[in-house]
Amino acid sequence: MATDSDGTAVRLGDLWAERPVVLVLLRHYG
């Protein structure tokens, strides 16, 4: 489970349920 920038919880599987996603896992926000 991740959170959107407004703090809303996001289930990652929902990101690619309907269409493909390019998911970029960054190191950090530095």
Add this chain to the structure above:
Amino acid sequence: MLCREQAAQFTEYADAITAKGADLVFIGNGESIWAGGFRDRFAPGQRVLSDPKRDAYWQLKMKKGAKTVWNPKTAAHGARATSKGFIQGRTRGVGFQQGGVLVMGPGDILHYLYRSDEAGDHPDPDEAIAAIPV
């Protein structure tokens, strides 16, 4: 600095990703309160999620550890990013955690997975775009 470079690089390809029918989403391991500012500066218009517990990083077996940061290759990557104008900001997240790129879906189908070996080891966005199913 290296995460800034990667975010900016993939953001440049956002239209190409959308044109192939896919979404572009970033995840950082810092707290969500930092995600908006990072997005506005380095990934404008894109969706940036936060995973401070690093669940996705663990599940995808992304690499981590001091050696993934303190090594000659990362020094070279840093020089590359600096030459492009990126500067190091405060570490907002776990600095010893590396990331990667995947292409998933639709459904739970993995089409592409790249695990960064060290900080600054980023895949060519064209590789990921080529893996998007048509």
